[in-house]
Amino acid sequence: MKIAVCMKQVPAKDAPLRINDAGTWVREGDISYETCEPDNYALEAALQLKEKHGGEVVVVSLGPERVRQVIKEGLAKGAERALHIQDDQFFQLDPLQMAAALAGAVREEKFDLILTGLQSDDHGYGQTGVILAERLGLPHATIIMEIQVAEGKLRVKRELEGGWFQWITLPLPAVLTIQSGINKPRYASLKGIMAAKKKEIRAIARAEALKDAPAATLQAQKIYVPQKTKKTEFLDGAPKEVAAKLLEKLKHEARVL
Numbered sequence: 001m002k003i004a005v006c007m008k009q010v011p012a013k014d015a016p017l018r019i020n021d022a023g024t025w026v027r028e029g030d031i032s033y034e035t036c037e038p039d040n041y042a043l044e045a046a047l048q049l050k051e052k053h054g055g056e057v058v059v060v061s062l063g064p065e066r067v068r069q070v071i072k073e074g075l076a077k078g079a080e081r082a083l084h085i086q087d088d089q090f091f092q093l094d095p096l097q098m099a100a101a102l103a104g105a106v107r108e109e110k111f112d113l114i115l116t117g118l119q120s121d122d123h124g125y126g127q128t129g130v131i132l133a134e135r136l137g138l139p140h141a142t143i144i145m146e147i148q149v150a151e152g153k154l155r156v157k158r159e160l161e162g163g164w165f166q167w168i169t170l171p172l173p174a175v176l177t178i179q180s181g182i183n184k185p186r187y188a189s190l191k192g193i194m195a196a197k198k199k200e201i202r203a204i205a206r207a208e209a210l211k212d213a214p215a216a217t218l219q220a221q222k223i224y225v226p227q228k229t230k231k232t233e234f235l236d237g238a239p240k241e242v243a244a245k246l247l248e249k250l251k252h253e254a255r256v257l
Contacts, residue, residue: 001055001149003046004111005079006102006129008036009063009070010122023222025091035070038117040185042178045147046115047078047186053149056080058109062101062209064088068201075196076188082199083109087206093216095123099131100213105204107136113154114175118143126177133175140175141168145182 011017015031046057059074059082061067071082083105087093093101106114114136119126133140145165146157154170159179188196233249235242250257 001049001053001112002058002110003049003055004058004060004083004106004109004114005039005043005046005074006060006114006116006132007039007043007070007074008061008117008120008122009033009067010036010120013121019223019225023224024220025223033066033069035073036117036121038119038121038178038180040117041180041182042115042117043074043077043079044183044185045144045178046113048183049113049147049149050078055112058083058111060102060106061085062087062098062105063090071201072196073188075199075201076192077186078192080199082201083204084201085204085206085209087209092220094218095125095127095131096217097210097213099128099135101206101209102128102132103135104209104212110173112173114138114173116175116177118177118179129175129177136175138173138175139170140177141170142177143179144176145179147176 010033011026012032012034015033018027018030019025020027043057043059049055050057057074057079059071059079061071061074061082062085064087068084071084075082085101085105087101090098090101114129114132116129116132118129120128130140130142141156141158143159144156145159148155149172152172154172154174154176156168156170156176158166158168160166235245237245247257
């Protein structure tokens, strides 16, 4: 199987986030970065499928030069090669444009399977994988808990609401978004780290990947830190009236009931 895994670099969970002077994004020079956690589960799922069915795993990532850290981690864990869509302003792209860039990079590769994490740790849209499938004209399924491949088809287990699960069958090629926690991501071995230095990382220019991308449908106008305030309100009236007002406020304003 020829499997692509979309992996994103995000600010580290303990990084001190400070907003830039323009209020458009965080100060990137002040923080450290790491691989988006849900994407690690997608990579592990791909590596397990390769070990069982053969083939190759290709890491696909979008971003500036620092994103190569994520790519090299994927290569060190067992991916054969990588595609790097070079874009210093990738954080300005909405999910539609991100998916279009990824589609532009992978379309000619003719992958049998494309995996993404359920959602990113920074924006958390949870839409890019689904839109990617639409851009490529491929069947897709989300929140995947288990993957089985047999006779050129996929049988996957999806997590639904309320503790329910669903088994569905899809043809190949397909796109899947992987639920976090379905496996135990491996660590890169010393041998893998050394081997990663010799593996191919093909650079793709932003203009090439986005040549057929649509206009943005979502734009962040301003990023800010919410101000914490305290508010005290006194309710007057008879006990029954006060109780009714309090219940109304707890339901519709505080939303704790």
